[in-house]
Every structure is written in C-alpha cells, then in structure tokens.
Amino acid sequence: MNPENLDLNQQIFKIIIFGEAGVGKTSIINRYINNTFNISSIPTFGVDFKFKEIDCDGKKANLQIWDTGGQKTVRMAFTQAIYKNAQAFIIVFDLTNPISFKAIDSFLLDIENNGTENPIIAIAGNKSDLTHKIDNPEEELLKMTNGKKYKIFLTSAKDAINIDELFYYVTKKFLKKNKNNPKQNSINSGIITLDNRMFERQEDPSNPRIGTKNNNSNKNSNKNSNQNLNDQHQQVLRIQKAKKQNCC
Structure with a gap:
C-alpha cells in the first residue's frame, strides 16, 4: 500500500518486527501483506x-509494519527511527x-x-x-522473563499458519488501548487525531497548530501528515543506501 493512499481519518498503528537473522521476519510480513512466500x-x-x-472488528486502521535486520549493529544505527512513535512489537x-x-x-x-x-508485545515462534526443537516455548519464555506473560503464536509463513491471527491480536490490543486512553496515543504519535481531523505533531510546543481545530488548515494538515510518512520512508532509504555503499 502506498503512503499517499492512506485514509487520514483512520488511525495509524506502527508495529516493529524484531528477531535474529533468518527467523523469517520478512517472510511473515510478505505473507501478511501480499499472501506470498519466497523460500x-x-x-x-x-x-x-x-x-x-485493515478492518478489525468493524474498526479500520492503517498498519505501518517495520521489518528490521537481524544484525544488532545495524539495528543500533536505526534505533531512533525504529522506536519513534512505535506502539507495538x-x-x-x-x-x-x-x-x-x-x-x-x-x-x-x-x-x-x-x-x-x-x-x-507479542512473540511469534516461526x-x-x-520439526520443533523447542519444547513448551510458553513455559520457557515465562522462566526467561521472570514470570512476565506474553502471547505466543506458533506461526508458519510458508503455510500461512497464525499469521493473520498474530497481526489481528496486536491491532485489537492497540484499538482497545487507544479507546481507553486516546490522549496517550496522541502524545506518543507523530500524527494525532483530534475530532476526526489529522494534525501533524510539531516539536515546538508553542506552535498554535497543535490541538487547534482550524478548518482552513485542515487540508494542509492532511497533506503534511502524508508527507511526514513519506519523509520518514525516504530517510530510511537514504540511510540504507549510504550503509550499503560503505559496507564493502
């Protein structure tokens, strides 16, 4: 889906996919987005x-799904971009x-x-x-996290098992969390929803545009919201290109 085609009246939900190299992060995303699998x-x-x-129980949301490389050194270079406004992992x-x-x-x-x-947070055993080599992953994870409980999905990107269920779970959690505490989502989000209008969140707290309902600036706000997503994508692409040039 192209960022320019986003419906700005819908909530934007940023999901980060983490995991070691080769675990199938990209395959999971491709299966979910395009229903394809490439070995x-x-x-x-x-x-x-x-x-x-997507439509989650009658509520629409725009998912922005981030695929991260498995190398820790590479992830560290993108820390700020990855975590900014991320609501789920x-x-x-x-x-x-x-x-x-x-x-x-x-x-x-x-x-x-x-x-x-x-x-x-959700965990996917892909x-x-x-053949499974990890017996009782739920029990082992509970020990590892000192009793903290996380939902585990046993997935297969190849056979399309529990992929939709995984993303449905985190999206439903987000919509419920946002409904119960919409102000928290607005504060943490780079793009905020106020009375069904989209406003770009500014770094300068004195900017009068923040939280101001102005019909004359509404169209510009929508345009800036889409541009914000495009700029973020272009920034990532520029960093990727620079690192590829310097890696060899």
Missing part, C-alpha cells in the same frame, strides 16, 4: 516498512533454532530501554511447519 527471501539490510489497511524466533529463542530476552530489554511505557 529464497533476501535478508533485510537495516530497516524497511510496509503499509496495510512482534518478536520472532525460529522454532528450529534455540539460539534465536534465547535472543528474545535481549529484544525485550531493548524495548524496555527504548520503547514507550507499556507497549504491546517455522512451525518444520
């Missing part, structure tokens, strides 16, 4: 993101690779240090179509 998927360098407009591990499971703790720590307060 020879190219590893993600740095970050990339895609959009999907999906941590993916490979059910056939115990090392990728043990890495969950590190991702949770990074989210705790860099993310917003009380983010939505490649359930293959």
